[in-house]
Structure formats: structure tokens, C-alpha cells
Amino acid sequence: MNRLGSGIMISILAMAVMPVWHAAEASIGNKLVVAALRGDSTEVRKLLSKGASPNFADKDGCTPLIAAAGGGAKELEVWGNAITSKPAASRGTAEIVRILLAAGASPDPQDNRRSTALMYAAEYGNTESARALLDAHANPNLADSQGVTALHFAARGGKTEIVSQLLRSGATPDSRTIQGATPLGVAASSGRTEVVRSLLAAGADPKGHDSHGQTWLISAAYGGFVEVMSALVEAGAELMARDEGGNSALTHAAYMGQTAATAWLLDHGAEINARDKAGRTALGVARKRGHVDVAALLETRGGAE
Structure with a gap:
């Protein structure tokens, strides 16, 4: 056999072996993801010592680091040899995060939704995992497919310590999702007072609004978070800022029957008879929605329909 023929034969043999090799790699990689999901540090070390890649990604783009950073926060669905995963609940596996980082795992893996390990740690409140990732220079400003950052997740869940960690590491306090929501807006709509104060202290814009013109004050009034x-x-x-429908915070508070929020807004100078683009006042909205207490309050303060 000449050199050319020999080369072709080697290539054919290599092609025949490759599917087997990739299957083996996927098998040990999936085992590593599962071990990370389960919080089994002993098994993680064992698989890494056998050559499992800390940067392996399953069919959903989930890497061992993502699995661990969520605190093992996954539900496993096993069908024969096929393993898939999705976020579920937190059990905290910061030790595994550190093991994987020390083994060479990228601190910024992104799954098929572009969610990072840091986002999962922030969402599930895994403070130590977040700290380990940030110490490894994970980028706090990466965004998922919806424009959501780790700071959005931490703010929504009221994870005050993680919010502080992210801000110290350079997270942008006014980053926006594709719907225009900032971490401050998310915190305001969730009633996370301490997080709101932290974000404001970091320079977040209190006058911000989403793509529908809904300000963070409107979001807070809607939820009754005085x-x-x-x-x-x-x-x-701004007390009387309006959304795209011309509704103020007072109108939203009345719409939701938020008596305390309505009273607070009136006490602080909200225009009681301001009308939205449809000509409705807060009193008219409260009556239509059947919020008797709010309607009575507005009437005693001079509200008109």
C-alpha cells in the first residue's frame, strides 16, 4: 500500500472510531453533569480524575458548572440513557463549583437559553457559589436570550447579599431586558425594599420605565409595596408619571384595590382626579373593579368619577 492509500485507510479507521469516542465522552460528561446536579462532590472528583471535561455541555447546553451553580437545582428526567435537566429547587453545592473551576471550567458557560452559571447562582440564592464565580472573574453583565442578567435574577428574588456582590463586581445597575425592565424595576415590582435601596445607592435610575412606559413607582403601587x-x-x-395608557401610580393602586398605597400616594400629593387616555379617574377605576374600600377613601378625599 502506498503512502496515499495508507493515509486513506487511517482516515477511514479514525472516522469509524470517532462516533464511539464521542459517545464515550458524552457518557462520562453526562455523568459529571448528573453528579453536579446531585451535589455529589466525591463523584465529581472521581469523574474528573477519569478525564471528564469540566466544560462538557449536554443537549440543553447545561454544563457541570451550571448544574452546580444552581445549587443542584435541577429536576432529572431519565429516559433510558437520555438525560435532560431543568431548573427546580436549590440545595447549595458551592464546593462543587470550586472543584470545577479549579479543574479548568470556564466561569461563563451559557446554556441553550444563554443562561450562565452566575445567573443560576443568583436566581437560587446560592451566595457562596456566586462568590466563587465572581472570584473566578465571571462576567456579571452577560444577559440571557431575554436580556436578563444575574442582577435581575438576584433583585427579583430579594437576594440582597448577591446583589451587593454583583454590584461590587461591576454589574450594571440599569441593564435592561428586551421588555425594558431593569433590576430596580424587577425589585420594585416584587416588593424587595432592601434591594431597591441598594440599587438606588448604586446609582440606579428611580425614574426609569419599561417598554410600555410603566415606571418603577407604578410597579410598586400596583403591588401595594408602600x-x-x-x-x-x-x-x-415622579409621583404622577404615566404609562402608555395614561395611567398613573394612583390609577394602578386603585385598579388593584391597594388601599394603603392609594392613601400614601394621596398623602404625598398625587392628583386625585387625573384621567387616563380613556378618560377614567382612580375613583372610576376603583368602582368598576368593585374595590369598595379604595373607592370610599377616594370619595372622602374629593375624588370624582
Whole structure:
């Protein structure tokens, strides 16, 4: 056999072996993901010593680091040899995060939704995992397919310590999702007063609004979060800012039957008879929605329909 023929034969043999090799790699890689999901540090070390790649990604793009950073926060669905995973609940596996990083795992893996390990740690409140990732220089400003960052996740869940970690590591306090929501907006709509104050102290814009013109004060009023409303107004939020429908925070509070929020807004100078683009006042909205207490409050303050 000449050199050319020999080369062709070697190539054919290599091609025949490759599927087997890739299957073996996938098998040990999936085992590593599962071990990370289960919080089994002993098995993780064992698989790494056998050559499992800390940067392996399963069919959903889930790497061992993503699995561990969520605190093992996954539900496993096993069908024969096929393993898939999805976020579920937290059990905390910061030790495995450190093991994987020490083994060479990239601190910024992104799954098929572009979610990072840091996002999972932030979402599930795994403070030590977040710290380990940030110490390894994970990028706090990466965004998933919806424009959501780790700071959005931490803010929504009221994970105050992680919010502080992210801000110290350079997270942008006014990053926006594709719907225009900032971490401050998410925290305000979730009633996370302490997080709201931290973000405002870091320079977040209290006058911000989403793509529908809904301000963070409106979001807080809608949920009846008076302490958040107070923090926003104290920081400069406009009391009578309107959304795209011409609705103010007062209208939203009345719509949701938020008596305390309605009273607070009136006490702080909200225009009681301001009308939206459809000509409705807060009193008219409250009556239509059947919120008797709010309607009575508005009537005693001089509200008109």
C-alpha cells in the first residue's frame, strides 16, 4: 500500500472510531453533569480524575458548572440513557463549583437559553457559589436570550447579599431586558425594599420605565409595596408619571384595590382626579373593579368619577 492509500485507510479507521469516542465522552460528561446536579462532590472528583471535561455541555447546553451553580437545582428526567435537566429547587453545592473551576471550567458557560452559571447562582440564592464565580472573574453583565442578567435574577428574588456582590463586581445597575425592565424595576415590582435601596445607592435610575412606559413607582403601587414607593419617591421618582395608557401610580393602586398605597400616594400629593387616555379617574377605576374600600377613601378625599 502506498503512502496515499495508507493515509486513506487511517482516515477511514479514525472516522469509524470517532462516533464511539464521542459517545464515550458524552457518557462520562453526562455523568459529571448528573453528579453536579446531585451535589455529589466525591463523584465529581472521581469523574474528573477519569478525564471528564469540566466544560462538557449536554443537549440543553447545561454544563457541570451550571448544574452546580444552581445549587443542584435541577429536576432529572431519565429516559433510558437520555438525560435532560431543568431548573427546580436549590440545595447549595458551592464546593462543587470550586472543584470545577479549579479543574479548568470556564466561569461563563451559557446554556441553550444563554443562561450562565452566575445567573443560576443568583436566581437560587446560592451566595457562596456566586462568590466563587465572581472570584473566578465571571462576567456579571452577560444577559440571557431575554436580556436578563444575574442582577435581575438576584433583585427579583430579594437576594440582597448577591446583589451587593454583583454590584461590587461591576454589574450594571440599569441593564435592561428586551421588555425594558431593569433590576430596580424587577425589585420594585416584587416588593424587595432592601434591594431597591441598594440599587438606588448604586446609582440606579428611580425614574426609569419599561417598554410600555410603566415606571418603577407604578410597579410598586400596583403591588401595594408602600416602603418601595417611599424609597423611590425619596430618590426622585415622579409621583404622577404615566404609562402608555395614561395611567398613573394612583390609577394602578386603585385598579388593584391597594388601599394603603392609594392613601400614601394621596398623602404625598398625587392628583386625585387625573384621567387616563380613556378618560377614567382612580375613583372610576376603583368602582368598576368593585374595590369598595379604595373607592370610599377616594370619595372622602374629593375624588370624582
